[in-house]
Amino acid sequence: MTTVPILKIEDLRTYFYSRSKQALIRSVDGVSLEIMKGETLGVVGESGSGKSITALSVLGLIGAGPGVISGKIELKSNRIQKNLLEDLEDFVKLTTRDGKIMEVSKDVVGWERKAERVMDKVRGKEIAMTFQNPGSSLNPFMPVGKQITEAIRLHTSMKTEPEAKERALTWLDRVKIDSPRLRFDHYPYGLSGGMCQRIMIAMALASEPSLLIADEPTTGLDATIQSKIVDLLGELKSELGITTMLISHDISIISRLSDSVAVMYGGTVFEYGPARHLLSEGEEAKHPYTSALLASIPSAQNIREKGYLQAIEGDVLDTINIPEGCRFYSRCSRVTERIREKCIHHEPDLREIGSGHKVRCWLYFD
Amino acid sequence: MPKTILEVINLKKHFTHRKGLFSSFRENQQSIPAVDGVSFYLKENETVGLVGESGCGKTTVGRTVLRLEKPTSGKVIFDGKDITSLPADELTLLRGQMQMIFQNLDAALNPKMRIRNILSEAITVHHKIGGAEVDRRISDLLEQVSLKKSKLSNFPHELSGGEKRRVGLARVLSVGAKFIVADEPTSALDVSIQAQVVNLLQDLQKRLGLSYLFISHDLRVVELISHKVAVMYLGKIVEIGLSGRIANKAMHPYTHILWSSLVEKQNIETPQKAKSVQAGRWGVFDFERPTSGCRFAPRCPVYESKGKPAPCTDPATEPQLKDIGGAHQVACHFPL
Numbered sequence A: 001m002t003t004v005p006i007l008k009i010e011d012l013r014t015y016f017y018s019r020s021k022q023a024l025i026r027s028v029d030g031v032s033l034e035i036m037k038g039e040t041l042g043v044v045g046e047s048g049s050g051k052s053i054t055a056l057s058v059l060g061l062i063g064a065g066p067g068v069i070s071g072k073i074e075l076k077s078n079r080i081q082k083n084l085l086e087d088l089e090d091f092v093k094l095t096t097r098d099g100k101i102m103e104v105s106k107d108v109v110g111w112e113r114k115a116e117r118v119m120d121k122v123r124g125k126e127i128a129m130t131f132q133n134p135g136s137s138l139n140p141f142m143p144v145g146k147q148i149t150e151a152i153r154l155h156t157s158m159k160t161e162p163e164a165k166e167r168a169l170t171w172l173d174r175v176k177i178d179s180p181r182l183r184f185d186h187y188p189y190g191l192s193g194g195m196c197q198r199i200m201i202a203m204a205l206a207s208e209p210s211l212l213i214a215d216e217p218t219t220g221l222d223a224t225i226q227s228k229i230v231d232l233l234g235e236l237k238s239e240l241g242i243t244t245m246l247i248s249h250d251i252s253i254i255s256r257l258s259d260s261v262a263v264m265y266g267g268t269v270f271e272y273g274p275a276r277h278l279l280s281e282g283e284e285a286k287h288p289y290t291s292a293l294l295a296s297i298p299s300a301q302n303i304r305e306k307g308y309l310q311a312i313e314g315d316v317l318d319t320i321n322i323p324e325g326c327r328f329y330s331r332c333s334r335v336t337e338r339i340r341e342k343c344i345h346h347e348p349d350l351r352e353i354g355s356g357h358k359v360r361c362w363l364y365f366d
Numbered sequence B: 001m002p003k004t005i006l007e008v009i010n011l012k013k014h015f016t017h018r019k020g021l022f023s024s025f026r027e028n029q030q031s032i033p034a035v036d037g038v039s040f041y042l043k044e045n046e047t048v049g050l051v052g053e054s055g056c057g058k059t060t061v062g063r064t065v066l067r068l069e070k071p072t073s074g075k076v077i078f079d080g081k082d083i084t085s086l087p088a089d090e091l092t093l094l095r096g097q098m099q100m101i102f103q104n105l106d107a108a109l110n111p112k113m114r115i116r117n118i119l120s121e122a123i124t125v126h127h128k129i130g131g132a133e134v135d136r137r138i139s140d141l142l143e144q145v146s147l148k149k150s151k152l153s154n155f156p157h158e159l160s161g162g163e164k165r166r167v168g169l170a171r172v173l174s175v176g177a178k179f180i181v182a183d184e185p186t187s188a189l190d191v192s193i194q195a196q197v198v199n200l201l202q203d204l205q206k207r208l209g210l211s212y213l214f215i216s217h218d219l220r221v222v223e224l225i226s227h228k229v230a231v232m233y234l235g236k237i238v239e240i241g242l243s244g245r246i247a248n249k250a251m252h253p254y255t256h257i258l259w260s261s262l263v264e265k266q267n268i269e270t271p272q273k274a275k276s277v278q279a280g281r282w283g284v285f286d287f288e289r290p291t292s293g294c295r296f297a298p299r300c301p302v303y304e305s306k307g308k309p310a311p312c313t314d315p316a317t318e319p320q321l322k323d324i325g326g327a328h329q330v331a332c333h334f335p336l
Helices: A051-058 A108-119 A144-155 A161-174 A193-206 A223-240 A251-257 A288-296 A300-306 A340-345 B058-065 B088-095 B115-126 B131-144 B149-153 B161-174 B191-208 B219-225 B243-248 B253-260 B301-305
Strands: A005-018 A023-036 A040-044 A067-076 A081-083 A092-097 A100-106 A127-130 A211-215 A244-248 A260-265 A268-274 A351-354 A357-359 B004-018 B029-043 B047-051 B073-078 B098-101 B179-183 B211-215 B228-233 B236-242
Touching: A005 A051, A023 A040, A023 A051, A023 A067, A023 A268, A040 A051, A040 A251, A051 A067, A051 A211, A051 A244, A127 A193, A144 A161, A144 A193, A161 A193, A193 A211, A193 A223, A223 A244, A223 A251, A223 B253, A244 A251, A260 A288, A268 A288, A288 B191, A300 B219, B004 B058, B004 B211, B029 B058, B029 B211, B029 B236, B047 B058, B047 B219, B058 B073, B058 B179, B058 B211, B088 B098, B098 B161, B115 B131, B115 B149, B115 B161, B131 B149, B131 B161, B131 B191, B161 B191, B191 B211, B191 B219, B211 B219, B219 B243, B228 B243, B228 B253, B236 B243, B236 B253, B243 B253, B253 B301
Parallel strands: A040 A244, A040 A260, A127 A211, A211 A244, B047 B211, B047 B228, B098 B179, B179 B211
Antiparallel strands: A005 A023, A005 A067, A067 A081, A092 A100, A260 A268, A268 A357, A351 A357, B004 B029, B004 B073, B228 B236
């Protein structure tokens, strides 16, 4: 692992305008992350915490519709060094009245044209993504082998059909699809969820991207298949040294594969640092949300020692009416009198409290 | 000694798959044995967990014991009464005592009704009572499932996943159910909310003396909430026993593999080397049914390592559930 970041996200904000509520839904609200070359960054959080939207923003897939993105996404691969969001803000106008956003107007055509020009060279080639629902993300009318071949011909220097087919077969083999030649001509509906996930991984990696974004690679799969997909990702990582951004709500999967971890809540990063600091059992300084999340997992240890699960009271944050202070305040069990005032009225920033370990919580400041 | 509230004897449910419009004339029907001879019992104030991979027939068992599906054969005895072929009107009287929490939250609650109406409808269907009494019961129910009173005027789509679950639970409790089939009650929830729901279920059981048939593919949650666990594979129970024993001292190779395949959060400094050593041998997972003998044989590592012994694939000697002591039964010729 080197210390060269391949992707640097700075203060990313992705908002959606809801016409019926006349408000902005702040799905991603100031996220800064760095992914080093060869590293696996795990992004963990509950639904609605903005994990997937962060990934979609990186790939420029938010473009259409009322999405507004600001911030910086810097890609530094061998071939491209560029801020992917450059000049995009010019295409959006916000009309405000009494501090309330009344309207968002967006030059969709201009935005798309500009974004597509940039993303065309990036998407699939530099950054590839596997999506949450493997069954519906593959083309149902095309044999899976052909879909991989298509990706190879489009994104790599192999332009001829037979050459690309050979390559696709080696990839099918590499993701442990048995009898690849037979499966090459199968359609997605004939394959199980786990196999579709493997096909997606093969397709994403076949174009040899600098960065792989895996969005919930194990969700919706049975336990036996889950562990196989996790093993596969682990093997691919050690064999090929791929850089991965792994998104999941399942901490056990994140902890198996990640080098560093970002815990997200309500559109912001609450804690960020090396995985062994964040997810270890020890009593290290941790964000109250991270510790609560760890305690609520039904792991063997939690079952044996306690016989019940430690729940986090309350509900996931509503990203329209974001509170003034800390976003976790209403659910936090570790507020002390010393910091209560600050928690209610001031949002903490993400500060470094140990080597590479950043926390957004007043507990650990001054 | 708590009494037995539900007894299921050799329950079978076969679905017929018709091929074409005139198939019934051409005898071109294919029978799919979704549940193929399942027996177990459930005592009062007890939870039996039902686990297995998707498609193994867990949900069908749940629906059939409540007579939402008509069993093909076998017997279901609820509270000392054989309900297998009970006529619909008598069944309606029993419906108040046995209820189901459905897997899909959004489909289970009427999107056009406010929460208050959803609950009051359920109460008035089974009890002939007036407005003030209904209101009193609703507020009792809300307290039991710890749901805010302000949510009563909301529509289901305005609630979060955990709140919808609570409404579903309140509705089941409103009719006075004693026996509840909970079909994947935590599958669509986040971990923090999942913990709330699991704790609530346990809490209600203690306070109201409920019995659950808890269906889930989440092994950890099942282990936590159940007293006994039954493991299903392709329509049959392959192992049943106390939850601690099933999780830690599994005798059936399938159970063992299920539990050892759990991706456990682990210490990162000392990464455990791949637990699923035989992962490669497992190959593709599919539901192609073996025609005879043990259904698990094609995936079974023991079958492989013993050199494919004959009894495993012989149709005459399909393994049956055998008692091995300690309320633990296993259906395998070569238990671990």
